[in-house]
Amino acid sequence: MLSTAVYIAFGLVSAALFLSFWRLLLGPSHPDRILALDTLYVNTVALLVLLGIHLRSNLYFEAALLIAMIGFVGTVALSKFLTRGDIIE
């Protein structure tokens, strides 16, 4: 039953990645694209956690933690660049 749930969750999260990527291509303004990139990295963290459950391996949490941290720094840097025209003042 757990493996069935994990397979369904793989499908749902992959569909979510596809929808976010569609917004990244479509997005009419720059903040829309930043928001789509933000959603993409959070979805990637979800996909890595699901892969860790599926393979019964502990290895993937470091990767998920790294993606979460670097993705947040990327969001902050892009938003700061749009707001101030500069990242580090």
Next chain:
Amino acid sequence: MLELFLSLLILVGAGFVFIGSFGLLRLRDFYGRLHAPTKATTLGVGSLLVASAVFFSHQDDGLSLHEILVTLFLFITAPVGAHLMAKAALHLRLQSLAKPPSDDLLDGATCPAQETSESPLADEPGMNSSTK
């Protein structure tokens, strides 16, 4: 029993992640789109991470706390990122579909946007506080 609980957590988490991205695609303006990924997706990923923590705590016969770390980090950083993106959108003066508040709400108070109604920017609500 534990397997049922874990399956439920995983399905609910994946459903919330999907709803977040669906809202990101379907909602109509940026300020509406900001809601879906920063709330629904964060809750979904939190649910998935709790499921993973329970799963590995059961499998390895020890408390597994990496996932709680990732959950905590995401729950702290999601509002900060949303705040910064909203500030960037306000700075770029993106159009909102929401109607401006009616004059009845002002109730005789002087609105700084109405005093300088000659400038073209005063017609837009919430735009009179641009910080340069």
